[in-house]
Amino acid sequence: MSDYRGPKFVGIMGHDNVSHNGSKTTVYFVQVQVPEGMFIVRHRYHEFKDFYDKLSSEGYRCPVLPPKKFLGNNNKEFIEKRQQELANWLHLLCQYDPASGTFDPRTSELFKEFMLTNKEPLEKYQEAKTLSYDAATPPTSQSSEADSETGLYNTPKTTLDDFELLKVIGKGSYGKVTLVRKKEGNRLFAMKSLNKSNVKRRNQVEHTRTERRVLGRAKHPFIVHLHYAFQTSQKLYFVLDYCPGGELFFHLSRMEKFEPNMARYYCAEITLALEHLHDLGVVYRDLKPENILFDPVGHVLLADFGLAKEGITDGAEGTNSMCGTPEYLPPEILDRVGHGTAVDWWAMGMVLYEMLTGLPPWYTRNRQKLFDRVRNAPLTFPDEVDPVARDFIGGLLRRDPNKRLGSKSADEVKNHPYFSTINWQDLYDRKIPPPFNPCATAGNAEETKNFEAEFTKMQINSVENSALGSLRVSDASRPSMTFQGFTYNTPNDLSMSGSVGQA
Incomplete structure (x- = not known):
């Protein structure tokens, strides 16, 4: 809520393995914003669990905390997944709805204690190689969504000029989906473009914002992966896994x-x-x-x-x-x-x-x-x-x-x-071979035989009006206030969905 003035959860920047009572344990670096600046607070999983239990016992409505798992808890993939899960949990905890009739957990002393105890300046960690900001965690309504647009974390902006448009592969009432190739790296993606005026006229603004948040949070081998999101004055763009099947x-x-x-x-x-x-x-x-x-x-x-x-x-x-x-x-x-x-x-x-x-x-x-x-x-x-x-x-x-x-x-x-x-x-783990390979007879990675001809025969033209070409840079630097927080660059682009859409 706009009235909230307490510590604001920003994201989980990374993790580290440390010795505790003679055994190895994982510490997660929670980033917190307060009026005097950005800080880091270290927390182990059991501290998240204690925080959750205490909030619940005092009557606060909390999202379900990811369960403790004993098998594979030192595995790198498990720890990264757990980091994402804990970031998502804190994000949901901060999404207080006054219509729910419950108390805002952020106003509790427990929340302040969790977010501020032993806080350390962010600058101390910004150059540490072990840290990787969890950009998949969307800005909460309590933090400045503009941060992700203005490059608070110095992430290079992605624009339409970074892609070569190849072929239309889908079209709907709000926009179209285009097969594109990223000029740097030659990787294929599916670019979903939405016309802002259509989105607003059809009252789809909140649905679009939800889609962006969910895509940024979901990391799973059987869910399409969001790689980039950006906008111009007229359109919104999701750059996703290309699914040639x-x-x-x-x-x-x-x-x-x-x-x-x-x-x-x-x-x-x-x-x-x-x-x-x-x-x-x-x-x-x-x-x-x-x-x-x-x-x-x-x-x-x-x-x-x-x-x-x-x-x-x-x-x-x-x-x-x-x-x-x-x-x-x-x-x-x-x-x-x-x-x-x-x-x-x-x-x-x-x-x-x-x-x-x-x-x-x-x-x-x-x-x-x-x-x-x-x-x-x-x-x-x-x-x-x-x-x-x-x-x-x-x-x-x-x-x-x-x-x-x-x-x-x-x-x-x-x-x-x-x-x-x-x-x-x-x-x-994708170890069980699929029963059917829809791309078995494809001549090359750009072949679109598994898409309807009514789409693939469309003129590609430009996804954005050609007259706007010279405005792209200035548009990207002045995003629509309606869609603040839309921009997204995946923190480790090639680490997910390894071969999906490779050229």
């Missing part, structure tokens, strides 16, 4: 349905992606075949987070808005009785049914009949769907979100007999 919808519409093991594999990868989002307190709300993309070898990547909602940790409640794609909406959204993360498991059940049979259950083009069927019609299956798959889908499509499979946790989904053959760690 195209949409699951594209291939399903041509194959009509998938083999059972193929559908199970994709459903398992989707499960891990949803689990990650829910761990971040994010409900996706737009799972459908059009938003499930394939990387160069056939792994899935979830995309398009414009309908996502942050700060949701309950399966059945947390938000009330009516949104989503009609064919995949659960009863609780149709009836506007409130919904939570369980809506994503419903949508996964709908998508799995569609992968196995060719159409979602209860499908009809008549919108009212569709909604009536979703609320009341029995769930039936073609003969070829096996009993275990029927039981699994039936659990996902329970109309009561409190009884729906996954409403308590993703483990409910992962432990179902439908996934008895899945080694979840191997799947997460």
